[in-house]
Amino acid sequence: MAVNRLVLLNIFILRCCLASPPNFVLLFADDLGFGDLGCYGHPVSLTPNLDRLAAGGLRFTDFYCTSPVCSPSRASLLTGRYQTRSGIYPGVLYPGSIGGLPLNETTIAEVLKPQGYTTAAVGKWHLGVGANGMYLPTRQGFDQYLGIPYSHDMGPCSNLTCFPPDVKCFGLCDVGKVTVPLMLNEVIKQQPVNFIDLERAYSDFATKFITTSAKKNQPFFLYYPSHHTHYPQYAGPGAAGKTLRGPYGDALLEFDNTIGNILRTLEQTGVINNTLIFFTSDNGPELMRMSRGGNAGLLKCGKGTTYEGGMREPAIAFWPGTIGPGVTHELASTLDILPTIARLAGAQLPKVMLDGVDMTEILVNHGKSKRETMMFYPTDPSVMYGLFALRLGKYKAHFYTRGATHSGTTPDQDCPVWSVLKAHDPPLLFDLESDPSEYYPLSLIGRPNLKDVLDRIMKVKRQFEASMVFGESQIDKGSNPDLEPCCNPQCSPKPKCCQC
Numbered sequence: 141m142a143v144n145r146l147v148l149l150n151i152f153i154l155r156c157c158l159a160s161p162p163n164f165v166l167l168f169a170d171d172l173g174f175g176d177l178g179c180y181g182h183p184v185s186l187t188p189n190l191d192r193l194a195a196g197g198l199r200f201t202d203f204y205c206t207s208p209v210c211s212p213s214r215a216s217l218l219t220g221r222y223q224t225r226s227g228i229y230p231g232v233l234y235p236g237s238i239g240g241l242p243l244n245e246t247t248i249a250e251v252l253k254p255q256g257y258t259t260a261a262v263g264k265w266h267l268g269v270g271a272n273g274m275y276l277p278t279r280q281g282f283d284q285y286l287g288i289p290y291s292h293d294m295g296p297c298s299n300l301t302c303f304p305p306d307v308k309c310f311g312l313c314d315v316g317k318v319t320v321p322l323m324l325n326e327v328i329k330q331q332p333v334n335f336i337d338l339e340r341a342y343s344d345f346a347t348k349f350i351t352t353s354a355k356k357n358q359p360f361f362l363y364y365p366s367h368h369t370h371y372p373q374y375a376g377p378g379a380a381g382k383t384l385r386g387p388y389g390d391a392l393l394e395f396d397n398t399i400g401n402i403l404r405t406l407e408q409t410g411v412i413n414n415t416l417i418f419f420t421s422d423n424g425p426e427l428m429r430m431s432r433g434g435n436a437g438l439l440k441c442g443k444g445t446t447y448e449g450g451m452r453e454p455a456i457a458f459w460p461g462t463i464g465p466g467v468t469h470e471l472a473s474t475l476d477i478l479p480t481i482a483r484l485a486g487a488q489l490p491k492v493m494l495d496g497v498d499m500t501e502i503l504v505n506h507g508k509s510k511r512e513t514m515m516f517y518p519t520d521p522s523v524m525y526g527l528f529a530l531r532l533g534k535y536k537a538h539f540y541t542r543g544a545t546h547s548g549t550t551p552d553q554d555c556p557v558w559s560v561l562k563a564h565d566p567p568l569l570f571d572l573e574s575d576p577s578e579y580y581p582l583s584l585i586g587r588p589n590l591k592d593v594l595d596r597i598m599k600v601k602r603q604f605e606a607s608m609v610f611g612e613s614q615i616d617k618g619s620n621p622d623l624e625p626c627c628n629p630q631c632s633p634k635p636k637c638c639q640c
Contacts, residue, residue, distance in 0.1 A: 161255060161359040162459075162484055163415040165406075166248070166477065167399060168217065168363070170210070170264060170291075170370040173425030173449065175437020176392065180454050182435060184384040186393050189400035190456065193419060196465050197458030198503060202572075204473045204514050204531075205423055208443055208450035208544070210291060211266050211615075212519075213422040213474065214365065218247040218267070218280075220478030220496035222515065227611035230520030233268050235294050235317055235624040239614025240268015240275025246490035248478050249281030249361060255487050258358050260284040260349045262342050263365045266291060268614070269625055273326040282363070286345045288320050288333060289625065292367045292374075295320040295332070302335050302374035303387065309335070309372040310387065310432065318624045318635040328627040331640050335374035338367075343398040347405040354409035359485070364402075365422075368395035371429050388432050413461050416484065416503075420455040420474060427555065428548040440578040441555035444544025446516040446528040447578055448536075463503050470502050470509035471531070493607075513600055518542065526605045530597055536578070537567035537597045569594060 178185045179194035206216035211232040212223030218241070223229050226245050233240060241247075249259040261277040262285070268275030269289050277285040297313035297320075319332030322341070346362060353360035367374075373391035383389035399419075406412035424442040425434025427449075436442045436449030443450055455472070457463055475496035482489050483498050497510040516529035518540070528540045543559030553559060569582045569590065584590050624635065631637035 160357060160414065161257075161486065163353070163359055163411055164252075164361045164481055164485075165402060165415060165417045166361070166363045167417065167419040168214075168263075168365040169395065169419070169421035170365070170367055171423065171426050171434055171443060172369055172392075172421035172454065173434040173436040173442060174439050174452055174454055175435040176369070176425065177454055179456075181437055185389060186383045186385070187396040189396045189403060190419065192403070193399075193417065193456045193458040196460065197417075197456050198463050198465070198506065199467045200455035200457075200472055201467060201469050202471050203420060203453055203455035204451050204471075205421070205453055206451070206473065206475060206515075207517060207519065208423045208445055209519050209546075210422055214266055215241055215245075216495075217422075217474040217477060218249075218363075219245050220475050220490075220494045221245070221492070222475070222495050222517065222608070224517060224521050224608060224610050225493065225495075227614040228267070229517075229613055229615060231615055233266060233290065233615060234619055235269065235290055236619035236621050237268055237615065237617070238270065238620055238623065239617040240270045241280060242611070242614070243274070243279065246492070247281045248481055249277075249363070251281075251478060251482050251487045251490065252359075252361050252485055253281055255485050256359060257361050257485070258283055258353050258356075259361045259363075260346075261287065261363045261365070262345050262349075263287045264291065264367050264370075265289045265365070269623065271623060276323070276326055278325050284325065284349065286324050286329075286342065287322070287365075288367065289323055290320075291370060292320050292333070292335075293371055297372055300332055300335060302372055303380045303390070304336055304377050309374065311372055313372060316635070318626055318638040321625045321627065321638075323625070328625055328640065331625075331627045331638055336376045338374070339376055339394050339398055340378075342366075343401045346398070347401055350402065350405045350411070351409055354411050361481075362402075364398075366395050366398075368392060369434060371426060371432060373432060386431060388434065415459065416462075416481075417458040418456070418477060419458075421453045424450040424453070426546050427550050428546055430549050438577050441543070441550070441552060442547045444519060444546035445542065445555060446518055446538070447541070447554070448572070448576060450544075450547070451516060457503050459503070464506065466506050468502055468506060471511045471514060471533075472499055472502060472509055473511065473514060476511065513604075515604060519544070521610075523610060527601055530601050530604075531572065532593070532597050532600060534571055534573040535593050535597065536570045536572050537594065538564055538570075539567050539601075540564065541568070566594065567597070
């Protein structure tokens with residue numbers, strides 16, 4: 141009770157001292173691994189602005205997304221609910237997908253709108269387009285949107301320029317589909333997108349949104365889900381060839397440059413001390429791309445798997461004068477961002493089953509987390525198999541393990557797709573504090589304390605799975621080529637004619 145009173149007092153004092161409700165900037169990287177940033181140990185990554193956030197803010201060591209692939213992870217981030225509840229499974233949404241994030245799900249933007257917030261999204265949406273754009277950000281609580289509505293590899297790219305002066309994109313990407321469009325709100329502005337100028341357009345959009353909001357003294361929420369550092373990497377002249385890490389490093393630097401522009405704008409408009417900036421990533425690195433795919437650091441495997449490398453992410457919270465610099469080892473998740481923002485903004489929580497918890501005590505006091513567990517679903521969750529893994533405190537139990545195409549090419553034979561589904565009874569049990577790499581399963585023989593831990597884990601698993609109601613799969617609704625965004629919808633033959 142004393143701790144709760146302290147948190148409430150801090151929030152009361154915080155609100156009294158602020159001239160207006162706090163602003164929120166949510167930065168979301170794509171396929172960025174736990175070991176990809178300099179502040180997380182990479183020896184040559186050039187990310188001065190993210191490093192500044194880490195040095196002046198709170199850096200998390202035990203922060204998780206909810207899925208090792210894009211769409212379901214984004215659904216959980218914006219709704220505070222596991223993807224199984226909203227139906228964003230199995231796998232990801234595609235340009236012609238019939239389904240999308242259901243409109244009865246409540247996003248962070250929709251939580252903030254009744255409090256007078258202006259909202260904008262810029263970058264990769266990947267939660268559906270649908271008929272007449274019914275699933276776009278502008279239908280999900282965002283006043284403005286500029287971006288590609290799905291992954292930028294979901295269209296042919298071999299003839300597109302990814303680096304100046306005319307370096308073509310690496311690989312073919314998805315052939316037989318429309319080229320990727322750049323959309324402004326619900327209108328296609330450019331198709332195919334110009335990768336060389338894309339980040340500049342995003343930066344200009346984001347900084348203009350902040351400036352306009354600040355001039356109006358209106359609280360704002362900016363959501364920037366970047367395409368960086370997803371394959372195929374790209375970068376404009378401000379970052380191309382500027383790092384020691386090749387195309388991946390250049391793409392990461394370009395993302396960091398935009399973060400720097402956002403920070404400068406927050407400073408120039410005088411609102412940085414009234415703004416919470418939160419950074420993390422959607423899932424682990426795509427190791428199948430080798431040096432172009434990112435790095436999980438000391439964690440096992442990467443994208444597509446429920447090992448730590450697939451779902452444990454770098455995360456940083458920055459708020460000058462409110463969040464003191466430091467490192468936290470408390471357990472936290474993308475699920476927790478919505479409840480935290482709602483509390484700080486004085487907004488009502490959605491009246492649905494939420495899986496997130498409020499992180500204010502961690503952020504403001506560097507205190508304890510309300511989160512005791514983290515659930516690990518595979519890319520194709522089902523009632524039949526349930527959870528693949530569960531973390532309780534420092535212990536993680538694997539009930540099933542499986543490799544993934546996304547995590548191929550690594551020396552670890554547990555990571556590639558040919559590491560087929562294995563059931564573990566008893567579960568594989570790891571102490572993530574002493575063994576974050578998941579190398580050494582703990583033996584239960586002669587260790588009654590570990591048997592007690594496993595009994596608790598199994599009890600939590602049963603209770604959680606009993607409470608989980610799977611939403612209708614949006615991805616199983618299939619695809620319709622006629623739904624693929626085309627700037628000239630009456631043209632022929634498609635998809636080649638969709639250019640403007």
